[in-house]
Amino acid sequence: MDSSGKPEMEKYRRSIGRWRLLAFVLLLCVLGLLVGIIIISFVKDRQLEDQMTPTCSGKEDINLEEPSDPSVFHDLTAVEVDGLMTYLHSQRSLNLVDPSKARVNNSYVYLAEIYVPPKMKVLDYLDNNGAKPEREAMVTIFRGDRRPPVVEEYLVGPLPKPNHLKEVPGRRKDIPFNLRPLNGPELVAEIVFIEETIHQTLYDLVLESFGGKFRDCGDKCLTMQAPAPFSPAVSGVPLGRKIWYTMLRTIDFLILHPMDFAVLVNFDQDTQNVEVEAVWYNGQSFSTFEELATGYADGSVRKIKVPYPAENDNTFSKMMKRGPEFQEGFKRDPIQFEPDGKRYKIHHNHVEYMGWQFYYRMATVSGPQIYDIRFRNERIAYEISLQEIVVLYSGFKPGQMFPDYFDSCTLIGPQDKGLVPGIDCPAHATFMDTSFVLESSKEPVTFKNTFCLFEQNTGYPLRRHQSYATGYGGYFEGMPNVVLTLRSAFTVVNYDYIFDFIFYQNGVVEVRAMSTGYILATFHTDQEAPYGAQVHDNINGNLHTHLFNFKVDIDIKGKTNRFATWDITPSSRPNDYSAVQNAQYHMTNYSRQVKQTEEDGAYKFNFQAPKYLLFYNEQEKNAYGNPKAYRLVNNGMVKQLFAENEGNEPAASWARYQVAVTQYKESERRSSSAYAYMDSSDPVVQFQSFINNESIVDKDLVAWVTMGLHHIPHTEDLPVTPSPGMGLTFYLLPYNYFPEDPAMASKSSVRIELKDKSKPQDGVRVIKYGPEEEKQCVAKKNSYFDMLKKTSGVIVDDGSGSTAI
Numbered sequence: 113m114d115s116s117g118k119p120e121m122e123k124y125r126r127s128i129g130r131w132r133l134l135a136f137v138l139l140l141c142v143l144g145l146l147v148g149i150i151i152i153s154f155v156k157d158r159q160l161e162d163q164m165t166p167t168c169s170g171k172e173d174i175n176l177e178e179p180s181d182p183s184v185f186h187d188l189t190a191v192e193v194d195g196l197m198t199y200l201h202s203q204r205s206l207n208l209v210d211p212s213k214a215r216v217n218n219s220y221v222y223l224a225e226i227y228v229p230p231k232m233k234v235l236d237y238l239d240n241n242g243a244k245p246e247r248e249a250m251v252t253i254f255r256g257d258r259r260p261p262v263v264e265e266y267l268v269g270p271l272p273k274p275n276h277l278k279e280v281p282g283r284r285k286d287i288p289f290n291l292r293p294l295n296g297p298e299l300v301a302e303i304v305f306i307e308e309t310i311h312q313t314l315y316d317l318v319l320e321s322f323g324g325k326f327r328d329c330g331d332k333c334l335t336m337q338a339p340a341p342f343s344p345a346v347s348g349v350p351l352g353r354k355i356w357y358t359m360l361r362t363i364d365f366l367i368l369h370p371m372d373f374a375v376l377v378n379f380d381q382d383t384q385n386v387e388v389e390a391v392w393y394n395g396q397s398f399s400t401f402e403e404l405a406t407g408y409a410d411g412s413v414r415k416i417k418v419p420y421p422a423e424n425d426n427t428f429s430k431m432m433k434r435g436p437e438f439q440e441g442f443k444r445d446p447i448q449f450e451p452d453g454k455r456y457k458i459h460h461n462h463v464e465y466m467g468w469q470f471y472y473r474m475a476t477v478s479g480p481q482i483y484d485i486r487f488r489n490e491r492i493a494y495e496i497s498l499q500e501i502v503v504l505y506s507g508f509k510p511g512q513m514f515p516d517y518f519d520s521c522t523l524i525g526p527q528d529k530g531l532v533p534g535i536d537c538p539a540h541a542t543f544m545d546t547s548f549v550l551e552s553s554k555e556p557v558t559f560k561n562t563f564c565l566f567e568q569n570t571g572y573p574l575r576r577h578q579s580y581a582t583g584y585g586g587y588f589e590g591m592p593n594v595v596l597t598l599r600s601a602f603t604v605v606n607y608d609y610i611f612d613f614i615f616y617q618n619g620v621v622e623v624r625a626m627s628t629g630y631i632l633a634t635f636h637t638d639q640e641a642p643y644g645a646q647v648h649d650n651i652n653g654n655l656h657t658h659l660f661n662f663k664v665d666i667d668i669k670g671k672t673n674r675f676a677t678w679d680i681t682p683s684s685r686p687n688d689y690s691a692v693q694n695a696q697y698h699m700t701n702y703s704r705q706v707k708q709t710e711e712d713g714a715y716k717f718n719f720q721a722p723k724y725l726l727f728y729n730e731q732e733k734n735a736y737g738n739p740k741a742y743r744l745v746n747n748g749m750v751k752q753l754f755a756e757n758e759g760n761e762p763a764a765s766w767a768r769y770q771v772a773v774t775q776y777k778e779s780e781r782r783s784s785s786a787y788a789y790m791d792s793s794d795p796v797v798q799f800q801s802f803i804n805n806e807s808i809v810d811k812d813l814v815a816w817v818t819m820g821l822h823h824i825p826h827t828e829d830l831p832v833t834p835s836p837g838m839g840l841t842f843y844l845l846p847y848n849y850f851p852e853d854p855a856m857a858s859k860s861s862v863r864i865e866l867k868d869k870s871k872p873q874d875g876v877r878v879i880k881y882g883p884e885e886e887k888q889c890v891a892k893k894n895s896y897f898d899m900l901k902k903t904s905g906v907i908v909d910d911g912s913g914s915t916a917i
């Protein structure tokens with residue numbers, strides 16, 4: 113049996129095994145099919161859902177095209193520039209050469225920009241149906257061809273087909289040539305001369321001391337940059353044009369690689385020769401390169417040896433991601449988007465938003481400006497504009513002792529080379545371009561994304577109150593703080609500045625200045641200790657003061673305004689309720705001071721005398737007899753400590769005051785000029801002279817607001833200074849102007865209240881003002897990376913890499 117039964121059993125077992133296998137395979141197939149169906153249906157559902165959920169959008173009104181009939185505040189259009197250049201180059205007396213061929217001893221157009229018509233004419237046009245003022249350009253011509261050479265400024269118009277050339281009101285006719293801003297042809301000439309001469313006369317010294325060369329240098333190159341003006345006021349020579357150049361290594365980023373070597377050059381206006389007046393090497397000063405070379409060869413000069421480091425991604429001065437990770441994995445940053453599309457309108461350079469209206473433009477010399485700023489159709493200010501960016505340095509070595517930078521001399525406007533979506537501004541912002549007329553071309557040069565405009569939720573409420581106790585009403589009311597921001601950002605060689613004009617829904621406008629970017633370093637030696645701290649091997653971060661000046665042409669209920677301070681002082685009264693005899697109770701009270709003259713209106717902050725700064729029209733009172741005013745709050749004040757009337761201080765005399773109020777004058781358009789870098793012994797624009805005892809009672813008033821901060825650099829300023837803590841702001845706040853908070857009219861507010869105060873247990877009702885049903889939409893596909901790829905314009909080869917200032 114065993115022998116005959118075994119094969120049968122085996123056959124039977126094998127048969128069962130096959131069936132089991134078959135069943136198992138079938139089961140797997142069914143399971144697989146099931147999973148497949150689930151996945152397909154899930155994907156289909158998602159696809160369907162995606163198809164059904166529309167992209168967020170709404171009616172939008174944005175037109176950024178160049179207008180054929182530009183507003184009075186619009187920058188020069190391409191058509192106007194064409195007409196302007198054709199006219200200028202046809203004027204024989206100007207002797208102009210093509211900008212691309214210009215040398216220092218030629219006559220060429222340095223810059224041209226719109227000259228906003230006189231305020232009276234503009235107001236007559238805007239408010240009284242007057243004629244539209246003619247458009248004129250302000251043109252700056254370097255007359256290197258004249259003897260002596262001069263800088264000429266003209267008003268040229270009417271655009272786009274000019275027929276006149278006239279003097280600029282309130283400006284000197286011929287501006288000394290030595291005061292002109294540092295410019296391309298000159299910088300190239302000076303740098304080439306200095307580098308070539310050093311390469312020939314100090315070859316061994318440079319190679320042995322600093323491990324690099326100026327020519328044929330491979331990956332160990334040196335350059336002479338970071339020019340610092342040796343102010344005529346410092347040198348005692350009224351019209352000297354002396355500049356210190358410091359040696360830098362061309363490691364990314366070169367400003368953080370200064371060497372203890374500098375050269376003082378004088379660019380002689382008559383011979384047009386570059387002359388070396390002093391040479392600084394390892395803490396020693398010499399008259400000529402030859403003197404230093406001889407001393408170096410005979411051993412009488414103290415030598416230094418600083419090896420040239422290799423550059424890599426971890427080089428301390430390079431901005432590459434490094435350091436311990438602090439995010440596990442990767443999750444994207446939060447983003448904001450606009451579910452119903454943009455809520456602001458832009459027509460060319462005019463913006464409307466939630467009751468606000470304003471024009472914007474980019475001044476070539478002085479940067480961002482806004483005009484005719486209205487809230488609920490009433491003008492609050494005629495102009496708010498950046499006037500000047502100054503950095504006053506301190507140091508032991510001459511290259512750091514003398515630099516007092518006045519950035520409008522580098523032309524602030526064109527230093528905005530474009531904002532990067534998602535970093536500089538939210539990705540959902542609208543980006544606008546600016547065109548400039550610069551010395552490099554007859555055609556306008558357009559920089560992309562120079563402004564961005566965006567709405568954002570600041571993440572904190574504009575107002576809130578929670579009356580949690582039923583006895584107090586039992587409700588919550590609040591409103592998100594959503595603001596509109598107009599932003600621009602500027603890189604002036606090493607430093608980056610971000611300027612915002614921020615519009616709140618309660619009639620408040622805020623102006624903010626922020627600094628980031630590289631500190632200007634110096635080679636570390638013990639003598640630098642009082643002027644800053646060592647922040648890296650051989651690198652000292654030097655003490656400096658940042659200063660920003662703004663023009664705030666405030667017009668409250670018309671242009672006839674007063675400036676008053678409401679001064680808070682300590683006071684006391686008899687305390688009749690005290691057990692102590694003759695007791696006093698101490699408080700504060702306030703008094704109203706109407707400022708009479710420009711001297712009275714020049715405000716220096718005093719911690720002992722707190723006060724409100726108010727602007728108003730005396731004829732416009734509220735129901736309680738108080739003036740309908742706007743209050744100026746300067747939250748970015750700094751005490752500038754450089755001595756008055758010494759060194760470069762006279763060119764920044766606006767910084768003596770935190771707010772200075774003067775009478776409006778066409779001849780006092782700006783507090784500074786493109787000549788401030790060099791003209792401190794006799795400034796072309798002397799702000800202090802604006803304050804000359806004129807009445808500021810019931811006049812058209814301008815407030816000049818100065819903000820700033822002292823900066824003692826520290827290691828966390830490497831590789832670049834982070835922006836937190838570097839923001840400075842001032843505000844214009846309505847003050848008894850409206851009967852109540854005008855943002856009460858906002859449809860964004862939310863109220864939560866008891867359905868029935870007597871029955872809290874019945875729960876609450878929510879009062880909102882939008883549609884009941886929230887429409888579902890998906891944010892526009894995050895085009896962030898696409899947008900980034902399109903920002904190649906932020907890397908601009910405008911030649912400044914070889915002529916950094």
Ligand SMILES: [Cu+2]
Pocket residue numbers: 627631656658823833
């Ligand atoms: Cu700084």
